[in-house]
Amino acid sequence: MAIGMAFGFIFLAQLCKIVTGGSVSGTSVAVTPSTAPEGNTPINIQFSLTSTTALSGSSSDSITITASHPIWSATGVVTCTFTPAAGGIFTGGFATTSTTVFVATVKSGKTVNSGQAVVFTCTTNLAAHLTGGTTVTFSMTSTQDTTPVTGITGWTTVSLGLPVSFSGGFVGSDPVAHFGDMQAEFELPVGKLTTLITTDNLEVLCSVFEGAYWNTERGSFQEQWFDRFILKTPQSGLSSPQGRFLDIKIKRDLHEMNMSMIPPAEFFTLDISMGYGSISDSSYVSKVTSDLRVLPFWLLEHDVIIHRFSHTSRSYKSHRIGTIPSECVYVHGSLLEFAMCSRPADYYTGQLRELSVKYAHLDMTILNMKDPGALRGLLPELLGLQPISEFTKSCIKEPLRLATNSNSSSTDDHRLQMT
Numbered sequence: 001m002a003i004g005m006a007f008g009f010i011f012l013a014q015l016c017k018i019v020t021g022g023s024v025s026g027t028s029v030a031v032t033p034s035t036a037p038e039g040n041t042p043i044n045i046q047f048s049l050t051s052t053t054a055l056s057g058s059s060s061d062s063i064t065i066t067a068s069h070p071i072w073s074a075t076g077v078v079t080c081t082f083t084p085a086a087g088g089i090f091t092g093g094f095a096t097t098s099t100t101v102f103v104a105t106v107k108s109g110k111t112v113n114s115g116q117a118v119v120f121t122c123t124t125n126l127a128a129h130l131t132g133g134t135t136v137t138f139s140m141t142s143t144q145d146t147t148p149v150t151g152i153t154g155w156t157t158v159s160l161g162l163p164v165s166f167s168g169g170f171v172g173s174d175p176v177a178h179f180g181d182m183q184a185e186f187e188l189p190v191g192k193l194t195t196l197i198t199t200d201n202l203e204v205l206c207s208v209f210e211g212a213y214w215n216t217e218r219g220s221f222q223e224q225w226f227d228r229f230i231l232k233t234p235q236s237g238l239s240s241p242q243g244r245f246l247d248i249k250i251k252r253d254l255h256e257m258n259m260s261m262i263p264p265a266e267f268f269t270l271d272i273s274m275g276y277g278s279i280s281d282s283s284y285v286s287k288v289t290s291d292l293r294v295l296p297f298w299l300l301e302h303d304v305i306i307h308r309f310s311h312t313s314r315s316y317k318s319h320r321i322g323t324i325p326s327e328c329v330y331v332h333g334s335l336l337e338f339a340m341c342s343r344p345a346d347y348y349t350g351q352l353r354e355l356s357v358k359y360a361h362l363d364m365t366i367l368n369m370k371d372p373g374a375l376r377g378l379l380p381e382l383l384g385l386q387p388i389s390e391f392t393k394s395c396i397k398e399p400l401r402l403a404t405n406s407n408s409s410s411t412d413d414h415r416l417q418m419t
Contacts, residue, residue, distance in 0.1 A: 021146030024063070026050035026117055029138050029154045032303065036155040038132040039319070040307045040330060043294060045071065047102075047120045053144035055112040061143045062093075062105040063118070067154065068137045070099035072125050078102065079124040084116075096125060129157045184382050185397045187224060196364075198234075198376040199335045201301060205230040211345070211359055225361030226250075229340050230279060231300055231331065244299050247273045247285070248329055248362070250342055254321055255357040265289040268308065269342035269360065270327050274299055302333040320344075322357040335375070337368040 032043045047065055055061035072078070078094040082104075089112060093105035104120055106112055130136075136154040141147070188194050188208045197204045211223025232245035249271040251257075262268060267290050274295065275285035288295070288306070295304040308327045309319040319326040321344045328341040345359035369375060372385050381392040 021144065022052045023147040023149050024049045024051055024140050024142055024145045025149075027138075027140050027149050027152045029152055031155045036129045036157045038129050038134075038157045039309055040305060041128045042126050043303070043305070044121050044123045045126065047122070047138075047140075048117070049140050049149075050115060050117045051112045051142060051145065052114065053142070054114040055106050055142055055144055057089075057106040057108040057110040059143070060105065060108075061112075062103050063140065063142045065102045065104075066139045066148075067100045067102075069130055069134060071127055071136060072096040072099045072102065073127040074099070074125060076125060078122050080104070080120045080122040082121070083119040089118075090120075094120070094122065099127065132157050186378075186382060186395045187397050188395060190224070193228075193230065195377050196379050197336070199333075199374065201234065202333060202336065203232050203234060204338075204377075205232070206364075209361075223345070223359070225345060225359055226364065227252075227361060229329075229362060229364065231302075232279070233300060244276050245274065245279055246288075246295070246300060246304065246329075247275070247279065248340055250360060250362050253358070254324060254360045255354060257324065259324065265291060267306075267327055268324050269321060270306075270329070272306065272329070300331075300333075302331050304332075305330045321360045324357075335370050336366060337370075338364060338366040340364050 026049055028048045030046045030048075032046075036042070049063070051063070055063070075096050075098060078096055080090075080094045082090050087110060089107060089110045090104050091107050093107055094102070095105075096102050102122070104118075112118060133156065135156045137150075138152040138154050139148045139150040140152060141149070188206070190208055190210055193205045193207050195203060195205050206226055207228045208224040209227045211225060227250050229248045230245055231248075233243040251267075251269055251271055254269060257268075259268065272288040273285045274288055275281075277284045290306075290308070293306050295306070297303065306327065306329050309325045319341075321342060326342045328339050330339045331337065340362050341364075342360060343363045344356040345361060346356055372380070372383075376386060378392050378395065380386040381388045382396065
């Protein structure tokens with residue numbers, strides 16, 4: 001009788017432990033780059049938590065992290081670093097059981113102490129981000145802390161800035177800047193580098209080329225398209241021996257391209273080079289090839305990622321020039337996050353559709369301006385963020401006004417699109 005009661009108490013105690021299991025704490029998730037541009041594969045994902053109850057490798061204890069949307073490319077092993085690294089607590093123990101579930105298993109003979117914080121930074125088996133506007137959240141549990149912590153903030157994917165479709169008539173064929181529900185149309189000197197934006201640690205320059213049609217009233221071509229962006233550190237210049245830069249150009253004559261003849265190391269639509277010192281001195285310049293998708297941070301002290309949209313991508317139809325996949329350069333810094341993408345000239349439609357490929361160009365979308373008041377240059381002036389200079393005045397064709405197709409519900413949107 002006493003022995004039966006003892007076993008009953010033990011069973012009840014174990015049952016209570018299962019039913020009333022605690023929760024992990026101190027949970028967080030971070031992705032790099034932090035703005036998660038659609039179609040882009042992250043550099044890494046970092047998971048942080050604190051184990052409330054001790055975990056033992058002898059019991060094959062593990063931590064499970066579940067995403068609300070697919071973030072892993074396949075089921076299998078994942079490469080992660082972990083903190084604390086001493087003792088190899090999780091060595092060889094990282095894997096996915098589905099495209100949404102990640103498991104970190106404590107190594108046999110090792111222990112995660114009660115109240116111990118752990119951080120996993122995972123760099124392989126990562127899936128490309130889903131369509132812009134997708135919010136990814138997480139839940140975390142362990143085999144000892146069995147009550148899930150849910151709704152952990154992850155990230156919301158960002159659209160790389162599709163060209164704006166105008167309703168009620170075309171508003172102009174010069175470069176157009178869209179800022180929240182406002183827009184401004186401007187014209188730049190053809191073939192000359194113009195400073196668009198300057199911050200304390202980066203300068204963005206551009207040049208434009210002319211389109212197909214002459215405007216008799218204006219005495220110039222009716223369209224302008226961006227063909228080049230240069231990103232440079234403040235020390236570099238057109239002839240300065242100091243500083244570093246990245247030069248991005250659209251390839252011309254894409255309508256005559258035979259994709260089968262493009263060397264494997266070539267980008268389809270972009271010519272990209274990076275250099276040190278003078279932009280005009282080719283002896284300090286090296287070509288960026290398509291196998292280098294993540295540029296070294298030291299180049300601009302910004303994260304720079306180059307992305308090509310795949311034919312199998314769900315957004316491929318919206319990111320192509322004819323049958324050629326679009327390519328984007330994504331830049332993430334302390335003050336600016338932006339993307340420069342190759343695009344067709346959608347101004348030309350119907351029987352002129354071939355011209356949309358011939359006049360393929362670059363668009364730029366500023367995904368986030370973290371301190372708009374700290375920016376200088378033509379665009380901040382154009383948008384009323386800085387006093388306007390005489391040069392900027394000379395470029396304006398249509399001043400800042402409510403966009404024809406405005407449907408924005410926010411007047412504090414810090415995303416800027418230039419087409």
